[in-house]
Amino acid sequence: MSAKLARRDHRAAWLFLLPVVAVILLVAVWPLSRTFFFSFTDAYLDDPSVYSMVGFDNFIEVINDHSWWVAVKNTLVFTVISVAIETTLGLAIALLLNEMIPGRGLARAAILVPWAIPVVVATKIWEWMLNDQFGVINKILSGLGVVDHGIAWTASSSLIMGVVIFIDVWMTTPFMVLLILAGLQLISPEIFEAAEVDGIPAWKRFWSITLPMLRPAIGVAVLFRVLDALRMFDLSYVLAASNENVMTVSIYARDRLISFQELGIGSAASTWVFLLVAFVAIIIIGALRLDRAAGT
Amino acid sequence: MASVSLESVSKNFGTHTVIQGVDLEINDGEFVVFVGPSGCGKSTLLRIVAGLVAASKGAVKIGGDDVTDVPASKRGVAFVFQSYALYPHMSVARNIGFALETLGMAKDAISQKVSTVARMLKVDHLMERRPRELSGGQRQRVAIGRALVRQPEIFLFDEPLSNLDSDLRMEMRMEIAKLHDVLKTTMIYVTHDQSEAMTLADRIVVLNHGRIEQVGTPQQLYHTPDNRFVAGFIGSPRMNFLAVSPQTGANAGRIAGPGNLSMAMVASNPTGPIAEIGVRPEGLRLVSEADGRIACTLERVEDLGHEHFGYCRITEDTVWVVRLASAPSSDQIGKTVGLDFADSAVFAFAGDGKRVLLKGTPQANAEAREP
Numbered sequence: 001m002s003a004k005l006a007r008r009d010h011r012a013a014w015l016f017l018l019p020v021v022a023v024i025l026l027v028a029v030w031p032l033s034r035t036f037f038f039s040f041t042d043a044y045l046d047d048p049s050v051y052s053m054v055g056f057d058n059f060i061e062v063i064n065d066h067s068w069w070v071a072v073k074n075t076l077v078f079t080v081i082s083v084a085i086e087t088t089l090g091l092a093i094a095l096l097l098n099e100m101i102p103g104r105g106l107a108r109a110a111i112l113v114p115w116a117i118p119v120v121v122a123t124k125i126w127e128w129m130l131n132d133q134f135g136v137i138n139k140i141l142s143g144l145g146v147v148d149h150g151i152a153w154t155a156s157s158s159l160i161m162g163v164v165i166f167i168d169v170w171m172t173t174p175f176m177v178l179l180i181l182a183g184l185q186l187i188s189p190e191i192f193e194a195a196e197v198d199g200i201p202a203w204k205r206f207w208s209i210t211l212p213m214l215r216p217a218i219g220v221a222v223l224f225r226v227l228d229a230l231r232m233f234d235l236s237y238v239l240a241a242s243n244e245n246v247m248t249v250s251i252y253a254r255d256r257l258i259s260f261q262e263l264g265i266g267s268a269a270s271t272w273v274f275l276l277v278a279f280v281a282i283i284i285i286g287a288l289r290l291d292r293a294a295g296t
Numbered sequence: 297m298a299s300v301s302l303e304s305v306s307k308n309f310g311t312h313t314v315i316q317g318v319d320l321e322i323n324d325g326e327f328v329v330f331v332g333p334s335g336c337g338k339s340t341l342l343r344i345v346a347g348l349v350a351a352s353k354g355a356v357k358i359g360g361d362d363v364t365d366v367p368a369s370k371r372g373v374a375f376v377f378q379s380y381a382l383y384p385h386m387s388v389a390r391n392i393g394f395a396l397e398t399l400g401m402a403k404d405a406i407s408q409k410v411s412t413v414a415r416m417l418k419v420d421h422l423m424e425r426r427p428r429e430l431s432g433g434q435r436q437r438v439a440i441g442r443a444l445v446r447q448p449e450i451f452l453f454d455e456p457l458s459n460l461d462s463d464l465r466m467e468m469r470m471e472i473a474k475l476h477d478v479l480k481t482t483m484i485y486v487t488h489d490q491s492e493a494m495t496l497a498d499r500i501v502v503l504n505h506g507r508i509e510q511v512g513t514p515q516q517l518y519h520t521p522d523n524r525f526v527a528g529f530i531g532s533p534r535m536n537f538l539a540v541s542p543q544t545g546a547n548a549g550r551i552a553g554p555g556n557l558s559m560a561m562v563a564s565n566p567t568g569p570i571a572e573i574g575v576r577p578e579g580l581r582l583v584s585e586a587d588g589r590i591a592c593t594l595e596r597v598e599d600l601g602h603e604h605f606g607y608c609r610i611t612e613d614t615v616w617v618v619r620l621a622s623a624p625s626s627d628q629i630g631k632t633v634g635l636d637f638a639d640s641a642v643f644a645f646a647g648d649g650k651r652v653l654l655k656g657t658p659q660a661n662a663e664a665r666e667p
Binding site: 188190191193194195196197198199200201204208209212213 | 346347348367368369370371373374375377379381382383384385394395397398399442446
C-alpha cells in the first residue's frame with residue numbers, strides 16, 4: 001500500500017472513531033476525572049464551588065473508618081460466595097441444557113426470566129416472600145413443620161447476607177448459564193465422541209476435556225460477574241438500605257456523598273471503589289491471558 | 297482383530313429412515329470401504345458399528361459377540377473423524393496418549409508407546425505442539441496415531457481425507473493402505489470418493505438410500521455391477537447411459553435408440569425388457585459417422601495432457617464422454633462423428649435399474665453363451 005493510501009486509511013479510521021471518542025470523553029472521562037479531582041478537596045455537596053485542596057486527607061479518612069472496612073468485607077464475601085455459587089450452578093444447568101432432553105427449548109427460554117426482571121422488582125418480590133409474618137416462604141416452612149414460628153429473614157443480622165446472596169444467585173445464574181452454554185455449543189460434538197470411543201470415562205471427559213475447553217467462556221463469565229458484584233448497590237440498598245450487615249462499598253460511598261453531603265470524602269471512597277474493581281479486573285484478566293499464553 | 301457382522305440393521309430418526317435392513321459380514325483383517333453419495337447413510341452405518349449411534353433394529357456383532365447394547369467406550373474400536381476431533385487444549389503427545397492415561401498405565405510406558413506411534417506416523421518432531429499449530433495432514437496423522445496407540449480390534453475411518461487437498465489426500469491414502477498391510481487389523485472406511493474406495497478396499501460396499509446396492513471387490517464392482525446405480529457410481533468419468541427400446545417383429549432381438557443406434561442384443565436373464573444401455577468412456581472409440589454404432593456431435597474436447605475427453609451430444613439431454621488417446625483434429629469439433637464400442641463393453645439395464653445379462657458377450661454366464 002502506498003504511503004498516500006495509508007494516510008487516507010488513517011484519516012478514515014479517525015473519522016469513524018470520533019463519535020465514540022466524544023461519547024467516552026463525555027460520559028466516562030469527564031465524570032471520572034471530576035470525581036478524582038473532588039476526592040482531593042473538602043467540598044460539600046450543597047455548594048461544590050467552595051472548596052480547598054486537602055491532598056490525600058480524604059483517602060486516609062476513608063481507610064481509617066471502621067465502616068469502610070466492614071463494607072469492603074461485605075462486598076468481598078458477597079462477591080466470592082455469590083459468584084462461586086452462580087458459576088457452579090450455571091455450569092451444571094448449562095451442561096444439562098446442552099443435552100438433548102425433551103423440552104430443552106422451553107427450559108432455555110424459561111431460565112432467562114429471573115434475569116429479565118429488574119433488580120428492584122425482584123428484590124421487592126423476594127422481600128415479601130421472605131416476610132416473617134405474611135411471607136409465602138415462612139408459610140410453606142411452618143406448613144411442613146420445619147419451623148414453628150416465622151423466621152425474620154431480612155431482619156436477622158446473621159441471615160441477611162445469606163438472603164442477599166440467595167437473591168443474587170436467583171437473579172444472575174441465568175446469565176452464567178447463557179454464557180457457559182454458548183461456550184459449550186462452540187465445542188465440536190465430535191471431540192466428545194472421540195473421547196467416548198477412546199474409552200475415556202465420563203468424569204475424566206468432564207474434567208480433562210469439557211472443563212479446560214470451557215475455561216475461556218467461564219473466565220469471561222466470572223470476570224463479568226465479579227466486576228458486577230464488586231460494585232453491587234441496588235440489591236442491598238433496596239433490601240436493607242444502609243444496614244451495616246450488607247453494606248457494600250458502593251453504598252458506603254453513596255452514604256458519604258449523598259446522606260452526609262461530603263463530596264470530597266464520598267469522591268475519595270468512590271475512587272477507592274474504582275481502584276478496588278480495577279485491581280480485581282486486572283488480576284482476573286491477567287490470569288486469563290496467562291492461560292492463553294500457555295495455550296490451554 | 298475381529299470380524300464385524302451387521303444383521304438386518306435399521307436406523308430411523310423419527311419418521312425418517314436412514315438405514316434399511318442392512319446385512320453385512322466383514323471378515324477379520326479385511327479393509328472394507330463404505331461408499332455412496334452424500335446422505336446415503338454410510339456415516340450413520342459406521343457410527344452404528346462404533347456405538348456412537350444406536351441401531352433402531354437389528355444386531356451388531358464384533359468378533360462374534362453381540363455388542364448391540366454395548367457402549368462405544370467398551371467396544372474396542374477406534375474412530376478417525378473427518379474433522380480430526382483432536383483435543384485442542386492438549387499437546388500432540390498428550391492427544392495420542394490420552395486414552396492410555398485412563399488405563400492406569402505407567403507414565404514411562406505411555407510415553408514409549410506414544411513415541412513409537414509418533415515415529416511410525418512421522419509426527420515425532422511435533423510432540424509439544426498444539427493441534428492448531430499443525431497442518432491438516434499433520435492433524436490427520438495425529439488423529440490416526442490416537443487411534444493406533446490403543447491397538448484397537450477395528451479401525452473406523454469417517455471420510456478421513458475429505459478435508460485435505462488432493463496431493464496430500466493421495467499421500468495419506470498410500471499411508472493408510474500401508475498401515476493396513478502392516479497391522480492387518482480390520483478397517484472400515486467411509487468415503488464418497490469412488491477412487492479412494494477403488495484404491496483402498498479389499499471389498500467395497502456401495503450404499504444408496506440406506507440400502508446396500510452391491511458388495512464386492514473393486515474389480516467385481518467395475519466389471520460386473522449388479523445395477524445401474526453401481527455401474528454409474530464406480531468408475532471415473534462415470535459410465536455413459538442411453539435409453540433404448542427393444543425392437544419387435546422382423547427386428548426382434550435388436551434394440552434401437554437415439555443416434556441411429558441399432559444393434560443385436562438378447563437378454564440371457566430376462567429381469568425385464570432392456571430399457572437402457574451403458575458404456576464406460578474407456579470402452580468407446582471415436583470414429584467417422586459411417587463406422588460408428590452411434591452418431592453424435594462432438595461438442596468439446598478436454599485436454600488433460602496425458603489423455604483427452606471428448607463430449608459427444610447424442611440427443612438434447614444426452615452427452616456421452618469418450619476417452620481419447622490423442623486429441624482429435626480440431627476440424628472435427630462441431631461435426632457429426634461416430635462412436636464405436638465392442639459388444640463386450642456394453643452393459644444393459646432393465647427399467648428398474650437391474651442389470652440385464654446379455655447373450656453372446658463374456659459378461660453373460662457360460663450356459664447362456666451360444667456358438
